[in-house]
Amino acid sequence: MTVEATTRRRFLGIAGAGAAASMAGCLQDDSPGSGNGEDWEPSESIRYIVPYDEGGGTDVYARGIVESLTDAMGQDIQVDNVPGGGGLNGFGELYGSDPDGHTISGSATPLEVPPQMLEDPGFDQRDLEGIANIGRSTWCLIVNEEYEGEVETFDDVREMHNSGEWETIGIQEPGSPQDIMTLLAKHGEGYAEEYDWQWEERVQYTGTGPITEAVTSGEVPCGIGTDAGTEPNVSSGGVYPICTFWSEGTEVYPDIPSVTDEGYPDMDFISGVTRGLYAPPDTPDGVIEELTGRVEEATEDERYQEWSEETGNPIFYEGPDEANAAIEDAFAEIEELGIIELIEEHS
Known part of the structure; x- marks a missing residue:
């Protein structure tokens, strides 16, 4: 398998992510995500997208917190691996989901940033709504x-x-x-x-x-x-x-x-990875507030703490502002350093 051959098909399937993303603006005003989200409660299971294969770090963190997060949400959490496109296939699924609090995604910032800068996936991950940062790798x-x-x-x-x-x-x-x-x-x-x-x-x-x-x-x-x-x-x-x-x-x-x-x-x-959680664009503030509060509760759960101690994986809680800033800062730094030109010249 040569680098050149792999590069030619580097984002196989990303068109599907872009197509899903194009649906993001089609929600009606009476959708579950409309309004300000006050008094929001999860009414069905939560889909937790992992934009990488099973066994990777983003997947490991999802499965490390899922038991605590299930209790905090009061609903089942379904971990769904959607690999490909350097993480953008999974982000595309999130981007096109209803902003009703029932779909979230893990991330590995800045891992997903250069792929978007290399090839337009049909959406901008900076439009996603940050929920929290929960760890670092x-x-x-x-x-x-x-x-x-x-x-x-x-x-x-x-x-x-x-x-x-x-x-x-x-x-x-x-x-x-x-x-x-x-x-x-x-x-x-x-x-x-x-x-x-x-x-x-x-x-x-x-x-x-x-x-x-x-x-x-x-x-x-x-x-x-x-x-x-x-x-x-x-x-x-x-x-x-x-x-x-x-x-x-x-x-x-x-x-x-x-x-x-x-x-x-x-x-x-x-060389560092921020483990973030995100919701679809236009998720109401009240829903984000509820989600981030429940994520914070999960990070304080002794089972998540014990998982961290057993594996050595560091955990913490930072809110929506820090999650949003992680992506914004990554774009700014990679652009400033001219990394995309290096990739395009040698990959």
Whole structure:
């Protein structure tokens, strides 16, 4: 699977997301989402869209909070994985849903931002209504257990690629943080000179879950995924973490270094992931207020706290303003740094 071939079909199916999004403006004034949402109560099960495959970090966080959130909502929560398009297929489903409080989506900001800047999906994720931020993840480099004892540092991984012993690395689609980080390390001004990471081919998958499975099976010798998404396979065996690209380290793997610990320039603008929750555009303020209050209640539930302690995945609560700002800030920073031009030139 070549990078070029994968790039040509990078957003297969995204037209469907755009078509769903085009329905967003077709709601009538008497729809369940009309009005100001005062005294709103969920009256049916909540659809919780995860815009990535099962087993990825966004999915892990959804399933980590779902029991507590079910009690807080007083309704069943149905987790629905809608992968593809760098997260935009799932966002398209959310965008076209009724703004009545019964459909929400997880996110992995800034993961979904560059794909929208690369190719117009027919909607703008900045129109989504923020509900809350509930956690944070970092991107980590994992290696197949066959190499344990031989490959122990980022320098070792780099040498395996630069010597030609390894050719491939598993990442997500064009515009993903892994795409950006590996491009910076080989081609980026101010980065390539220090990293000099001469990988030959990047095999692209739809999320951390498939990447981790590919590394576990030996389809690729190494890959980059979130700490949250790789942790189950690390715990069960098959892969092990080498380093994180987040300069402050990772609570999931507290014993591994960051690339900056090893003397490389930081990539913090793209190597952290905010775990947010969003509602469709035009969701009434009263509905958002109720949703965010119930999410806050769920984050304080001892079961969610215990899940965090067991897995190492950090959790917290931030409100709608912070969730909206996470997306806005990501667009501004990626545009300022000229990242899209780098992707278009080398992906």
